[in-house]
Amino acid sequence: MLKIKNLSKSYSKGTKKAVDNISFTARKGEIYGFLGPNGAGKTTTIKMIVGLLKQDEGSISISGKDTVRESLETKLLTSYVPDNPQVYEKLKGIEYLNFMADVYNVGKNERKERISKYLSTFELEDAVNDLISSYSHGMKQKIVLTGALISDPDLFVLDEPMVGLDPKSSFNLKEIMREMCDNGKTVFFSTHVLEVAEKICDKIAIINKGKIIAEGTMAELKQKAGKEESLERIFLEVTEK
Ligand SMILES: Nc1ncnc2c1ncn2[C@@H]1O[C@H](COP(=O)(O)OP(=O)(O)OP(=O)(O)O)[C@@H](O)[C@H]1O
Numbered sequence: 001m002l003k004i005k006n007l008s009k010s011y012s013k014g015t016k017k018a019v020d021n022i023s024f025t026a027r028k029g030e031i032y033g034f035l036g037p038n039g040a041g042k043t044t045t046i047k048m049i050v051g052l053l054k055q056d057e058g059s060i061s062i063s064g065k066d067t068v069r070e071s072l073e074t075k076l077l078t079s080y081v082p083d084n085p086q087v088y089e090k091l092k093g094i095e096y097l098n099f100m101a102d103v104y105n106v107g108k109n110e111r112k113e114r115i116s117k118y119l120s121t122f123e124l125e126d127a128v129n130d131l132i133s134s135y136s137h138g139m140k141q142k143i144v145l146t147g148a149l150i151s152d153p154d155l156f157v158l159d160e161p162m163v164g165l166d167p168k169s170s171f172n173l174k175e176i177m178r179e180m181c182d183n184g185k186t187v188f189f190s191t192h193v194l195e196v197a198e199k200i201c202d203k204i205a206i207i208n209k210g211k212i213i214a215e216g217t218m219a220e221l222k223q224k225a226g227k228e229e230s231l232e233r234i235f236l237e238v239t240e241k
Pocket of ligand 1 (some may be wrong): 004011012016017018036037038039040041042045081
C-alpha cells in the first residue's frame with residue numbers, strides 16, 4: 001500500500017511549487033493511475049515516492065513504512081521504471097538482470113524463475129546475452145521492466161510505461177500489472193494515455209498545477225462530473241478550470 005499525506009515540493013529555492021499539499025492512498029490490489037497535463041507534478045511526485053527526491057513537507061509510507069525514516073526498507077519493497085530508462089549499456093542483458101536481483105537480495109531459485117518468466121513474456125530470450133548497448137529503445141525498456149519485476153515488489157511504480165512499447169509488449173505489461181494486483185501488490189503509474197487509464201485503473205488521481213483536482217474510481221469520477229462521460233472529457237473539463 002502507498003499512502004501519501006500532505007506532500008509538497010518546491011524547486012528553485014522555494015519559488016516554484018511543483019507539488020502542493022497532495023494526499024491519496026493506493027491500496028493493496030489496486031492499479032492506481034496518476035494523470036495530469038505536462039508540468040503538473042507527476043514525475044516530481046513519483047521521484048519522491050521512490051526516494052530520488054526528498055519532499056519539503058508531508059509523508060509517504062509504503063506498506064506501513066516511512067520513506068524518509070525507513071528509506072532502505074521502503075526502497076527494497078519498491079520497483080521503479082522511469083520514463084526514460086537509463087541502463088548500463090556496457091552490461092549484457094543477463095548481467096543487468098543478475099545485478100538487479102543482487103541489489104534486491106533475490107534468491108537463486110526465484111531469480112531464475114522470474115528472469116525466465118519475464119524474458120519470455122517480453123520476448124527477450126534471444127537478446128539476453130547481448131550487450132545492452134546493442135538493444136533498441138523498446139528492448140531497453142523491456143529489460144528495465146524485467147529487472148524491476150525481479151524482486152516481486154509490493155509497490156510497482158512506473159512513469160509513462162506504455163510510451164515506446166509495441167502493442168504486444170504494452171498488452172503484456174498491462175496483464176502483468178493486473179496479475180500483480182491480483183497477488184495483493186500495488187501498481188502506481190503515470191500516463192497521458194487516457195483510454196489505457198480508463199480501461200485498467202481501479203483508481204485515478206488527476207493532478208494539475210501541483211494539486212489533486214479529482215480522485216476516485218472511474219464510477220466516482222463520473223458521478224462527480226454529474227454525467228456519463230469518458231475519462232478524456234472529465235480530464236479536459238477538470239484541467240481547464
Ligand atoms: N529540476 C527542476 N528544477 C526546477 N523546476 C522543475 C524541475 N523539475 C521539474 N520542475 C518543474 O516542476 C513542475 C512539475 O514538473 P514535473 O516534471 O513533475 O511534471 P510532470 O507532470 O511529470 O510533466 P510531464 O507530463 O510533462 O512529464 C514543472 O513546472 C517543472 O517545470
